[in-house]
Amino acid sequence: MEGEYVIGVDIGATWLRVGLSDVSGNILRKEKREIRTSYSYEVSEQIMEIIDHLFGESKLDTESLKGIGVASAGPMNVNKGELVNPTNIPLDIVPLSGPLGEKFGVDVQLINDGASAALAEQKFGRGQGYDNLVYITISTGIGGGAIVDGNLLYGKNGNAAEVGHFTIDQEGKLTCGCGRPGHWEAYCSGSNIPTFVRMKLDEVDDDEGNSDLLKLTPEELDQFKSKDLFDLARSGDGLAKELVEELGRLNAIGFAAVTEAYDPALITVGGAVALHNPEMVLVPIREKIHNYTQNEIPEIKITKLEEEVVLYGAIARGLAIDS
Numbered sequence: 001m002e003g004e005y006v007i008g009v010d011i012g013a014t015w016l017r018v019g020l021s022d023v024s025g026n027i028l029r030k031e032k033r034e035i036r037t038s039y040s041y042e043v044s045e046q047i048m049e050i051i052d053h054l055f056g057e058s059k060l061d062t063e064s065l066k067g068i069g070v071a072s073a074g075p076m077n078v079n080k081g082e083l084v085n086p087t088n089i090p091l092d093i094v095p096l097s098g099p100l101g102e103k104f105g106v107d108v109q110l111i112n113d114g115a116s117a118a119l120a121e122q123k124f125g126r127g128q129g130y131d132n133l134v135y136i137t138i139s140t141g142i143g144g145g146a147i148v149d150g151n152l153l154y155g156k157n158g159n160a161a162e163v164g165h166f167t168i169d170q171e172g173k174l175t176c177g178c179g180r181p182g183h184w185e186a187y188c189s190g191s192n193i194p195t196f197v198r199m200k201l202d203e204v205d206d207d208e209g210n211s212d213l214l215k216l217t218p219e220e221l222d223q224f225k226s227k228d229l230f231d232l233a234r235s236g237d238g239l240a241k242e243l244v245e246e247l248g249r250l251n252a253i254g255f256a257a258v259t260e261a262y263d264p265a266l267i268t269v270g271g272a273v274a275l276h277n278p279e280m281v282l283v284p285i286r287e288k289i290h291n292y293t294q295n296e297i298p299e300i301k302i303t304k305l306e307e308e309v310v311l312y313g314a315i316a317r318g319l320a321i322d323s
């Protein structure tokens with residue numbers, strides 16, 4: 001039978017999202033479950049369960065499946081179809097294309113989640129009609145995907161446009177999750193903003209103003225979340241606003257490097273930190289980016305595909321199989 005349906009899978013740190021689409025890109029059904037990662041093959045087994053479930057609910061046969069696109073954070077080996085020491089998942093190797101391809105008898109294509117989101121923007125989002133666009137996520141980590149002259153960049157292992165690991169601080173005061181000093185993600189990602197705040201507070205004189213940040217006990221500082229910083233800034237706390245502004249300057253350096261690297265006409269931005277604080281994240285970037293790039297400044301906009309941008313990209317990748 002000719003394949004008439006496509007599956008897209010988004011493997012996140014917490015959630016596994018699976019969508020069933022027809023070959024015109026209309027999404028018929030989707031499902032989100034908490035990911036299980038106790039052993040290597042559990043991820044692909046869970047994906048199989050959800051695919052069977054989606055096809056069952058739709059009263060369709062998996063025989064009519066054309067292909068599967070799987071998006072995940074890297075690192076990955078797209079040729080082997082597996083994740084290799086993924087940053088998001090506590091497993092060494094996560095085989096995907098092999099077991100899924102065997103079970104359903106179709107081609108399975110793995111794609112970096114940032115690349116996937118860029119593809120989603122071009123096919124379903126704000127990037128429709130653009131040949132040069134970049135997607136940047138500011139979430140637990142920072143990542144991206146780039147389409148240049150209409151071509152999605154993959155790289156030798158599928159890890160092109162890992163922009164979160166651009167070096168933005170040559171002094172390297174903070175260390176990235178990858179172990180290297182000075183990377184963008186070490187300062188501005190959701191999981192690292194609290195470390196950035198603690199570093200800044202160490203440099204501040206205690207009698208400098210009356211910010212609520214200076215009243216935090218050591219225990220409260222340990223529990224401090226990036227959301228707390230943005231909430232304080234929203235409530236008018238002067239020091240919190242200064243730190244948000246400084247994060248904006250660092251983001252502007254990152255966006256400038258992205259602009260120099262890919263010369264995009266449009267940068268769309270997603271990820272929880274940006275989606276929850278669109279103004280406080282984007283305004284300082286727009287104001288300061290020209291200090292760091294000599295290139296024409298791209299449009300910078302929040303994605304309208306929100307939390308599902310990577311899933312949409314995985315479906316777009318599945319749609320591109322065999323064509």
Ligand SMILES: [Zn+2]
Pocket residue numbers: 164165176177178179180183185
């Ligand atoms: Zn890094």
